[in-house]
Amino acid sequence: MLATTIPTLKRWAILGCPFGTIGRATRSMSQPRIHFMNVLIRRGAPESSHSIIASSPLPDSSFFARIGIVDTYHSMRIQSLIVSGCLLLSLGVTHAGVRVTVDHDATGATLKVKSVGLPANNDAAEKARFTLVDGERDQNSGELAVLHDGRVPTEEDQPAANFFFRASTDGGRIGIDLGSVISIRQINTYSWHAGSRGPQVYKLFASDAESAGFNSAPKKGTDPATCGWKLIATVDTRPRNGNGGGQHAVAVSNDEGSLGRYRHLLVDIARTEDRDAFGNTFYSEIDVIDANGPAPTSITASDSGPILKSFEAEGGKYHFTIDATAAADLMEWADQELRPVVQAWYPKLVAMLPSDGFEAATNVTLRFRNDMGGTPASAGGGRINMNSGWFRKELKREARGSVVHEMAHVVQDYGRARRTNPNATRTPGWLVEGIPDYIRWFLYEPETKGAEITERNLGRAKYDASYRITGNFLNWVTVKYDGQLVRKLNVAARAGKYTEQLWRDWTGKSVQELGEEWKQAHETRINGAKANTETEKASAK
Numbered sequence: 001m002l003a004t005t006i007p008t009l010k011r012w013a014i015l016g017c018p019f020g021t022i023g024r025a026t027r028s029m030s031q032p033r034i035h036f037m038n039v040l041i042r043r044g045a046p047e048s049s050h051s052i053i054a055s056s057p058l059p060d061s062s063f064f065a066r067i068g069i070v071d072t073y074h075s076m077r078i079q080s081l082i083v084s085g086c087l088l089l090s091l092g093v094t095h096a097g098v099r100v101t102v103d104h105d106a107t108g109a110t111l112k113v114k115s116v117g118l119p120a121n122n123d124a125a126e127k128a129r130f131t132l133v134d135g136e137r138d139q140n141s142g143e144l145a146v147l148h149d150g151r152v153p154t155e156e157d158q159p160a161a162n163f164f165f166r167a168s169t170d171g172g173r174i175g176i177d178l179g180s181v182i183s184i185r186q187i188n189t190y191s192w193h194a195g196s197r198g199p200q201v202y203k204l205f206a207s208d209a210e211s212a213g214f215n216s217a218p219k220k221g222t223d224p225a226t227c228g229w230k231l232i233a234t235v236d237t238r239p240r241n242g243n244g245g246g247q248h249a250v251a252v253s254n255d256e257g258s259l260g261r262y263r264h265l266l267v268d269i270a271r272t273e274d275r276d277a278f279g280n281t282f283y284s285e286i287d288v289i290d291a292n293g294p295a296p297t298s299i300t301a302s303d304s305g306p307i308l309k310s311f312e313a314e315g316g317k318y319h320f321t322i323d324a325t326a327a328a329d330l331m332e333w334a335d336q337e338l339r340p341v342v343q344a345w346y347p348k349l350v351a352m353l354p355s356d357g358f359e360a361a362t363n364v365t366l367r368f369r370n371d372m373g374g375t376p377a378s379a380g381g382g383r384i385n386m387n388s389g390w391f392r393k394e395l396k397r398e399a400r401g402s403v404v405h406e407m408a409h410v411v412q413d414y415g416r417a418r419r420t421n422p423n424a425t426r427t428p429g430w431l432v433e434g435i436p437d438y439i440r441w442f443l444y445e446p447e448t449k450g451a452e453i454t455e456r457n458l459g460r461a462k463y464d465a466s467y468r469i470t471g472n473f474l475n476w477v478t479v480k481y482d483g484q485l486v487r488k489l490n491v492a493a494r495a496g497k498y499t500e501q502l503w504r505d506w507t508g509k510s511v512q513e514l515g516e517e518w519k520q521a522h523e524t525r526i527n528g529a530k531a532n533t534e535t536e537k538a539s540a541k
């Protein structure tokens with residue numbers, strides 16, 4: 001049976017915010033930049049679903065580590081921490097408190113706490129003029145119009161329903177001209193992406209355009225504060241741990257009910273990371289709420305809900321969701337054929353690839369997609385993407401095995417090395433791919449003999465040829481030298497401690513020497529078999 005859950009748009013629902021005051025902190029007066037800060041976190045809320053109310057940048061302390069805010073700060077003295085269900089942290093006030101409220105839901109499935117509110121379709125930004133002041137739109141991004149069209153994406157990876165800056169660039173600036181000066185009650189920004197393009201990092205400036213020397217379009221490098229703009233808020237919703245994927249909603253407001261009278265807004269956007277090309281946030285909507293305008297009407301839920309099936313493994317320890325919204329016809333196969341493989345093999349993979357203190361993802365989503373081009377499947381975080389077209393053709397052949405491979409990637413979780421070890425070495429890609437293929441072809445489905453070295457592919461038999469060829473090499477070294485090889489390689493890679501020296505330590509030979517020996521062994525076997533066949537042919541004559 002297919003369980004149809006609530007439509008996506010309802011995920012933005014506000015479910016209340018039962019907070020109380022528990023703490024107060026002051027910081028040294030040597031940081032006058034910070035004027036006011038409140039942080040609220042619901043006690044016991046999982047990191048994947050928290051609300052934060054804060055001005056930013058935020059302090060770096062163990063307390064913030066828990067709710068996952070990244071920024072650097074210096075001294076902070078927490079005077080007291082008293083509990084009544086929540087935490088409140090308030091810093092020395094130097095001028096009127098602008099409040100930044102953040103909702104983050106990492107699961108993308110249900111939202112436990114929502115304090116920002118639903119995106120609006122009747123706010124003052126709907127008819128405003130949006131301009132690209134600086135930076136370049138990505139070729140896959142929607143136009144600026146998607147930021148004020150009263151719509152939000154229906155899933156986590158809809159490039160055209162979002163605006164984002166070009167890959168490899170560091171954000172840019174967006175100007176919003178409201179047409180006339182209005183009293184702004186609140187500004188909300190929404191974003192959604194499964195990876196590091198989910199969090200929001202920006203500075204928000206406003207202007208009434210009336211001061212002398214006003215520049216309506218200052219480029220990066222020009223501080224807007226020097227040309228007629230006022231800094232309203234600094235926003236950074238990146239969590240300390242993880243890539244911050246999921247839905248992010250930010251509200252900038254204050255207790256007075258008006259941030260001031262302004263005509264122009266300038267959103268100075270930074271990328272969330274520069275480890276790869278894809279650090280530019282998927283912004284879905286920017287709402288500007290007029291203090292004297294109509295009450296915001298929310299974007300309503302659509303009728304067609306997602307097609308989801310949830311199940312567990314290992315007595316409820318692991319939770320899985322199959323998302324067949326994009327390929328309803330594949331749900332029956334996924335439920336009957338794929339689910340048992342996932343339930344049996346995810347726990348096996350976890351057991352096969354252990355390391356001290358490591359806990360593999362306990363929530364994994366397997367989603368069919370129609371936008372993956374030639375890629376059969378991929379994995380990132382606790383998410384596995386399955387190319388609908390490729391799966392339809394491979395249901396009876398490689399489909400299940402490819403998911404075993406992707407589940408191995410989820411368990412490998414080598415991205416954590418960069419986060420936990422500042423001196424992390426880079427595990428070569430051939431090994432990252434070779435380990436899942438070793439497990440798949442030699443442990444999950446050895447009977448298919450999908451990773452054999454034959455006369456046909458002997459020429460390509462290089463230890464670092466990746467995927468199934470490396471899988472064959474790993475199997476050979478495992479059998480001949482070290483039964484624990486893959487387990488130990490995984491421990492090193494996950495900790496960011498992989499080096500070529502490990503091969504020598506464990507086998508007495510360099511990886512290149514092992515590669516030669518492995519290839520030689522296959523050559524000898526294949527040539528021997530050929531010679532036998534020829535001898536047989538000759539004697540048969």
Ligand SMILES: [Ca+2]
Pocket residue numbers: 119120121122123125126147148149150151285286287288
């Ligand atoms: Ca809107």
Ligand SMILES: [Ca+2]
Pocket residue numbers: 145146147148149150151152161284285286
């Ligand atoms: Ca939109």
Ligand SMILES: [Zn+2]
Pocket residue numbers: 405409433436
């Ligand atoms: Zn892979």
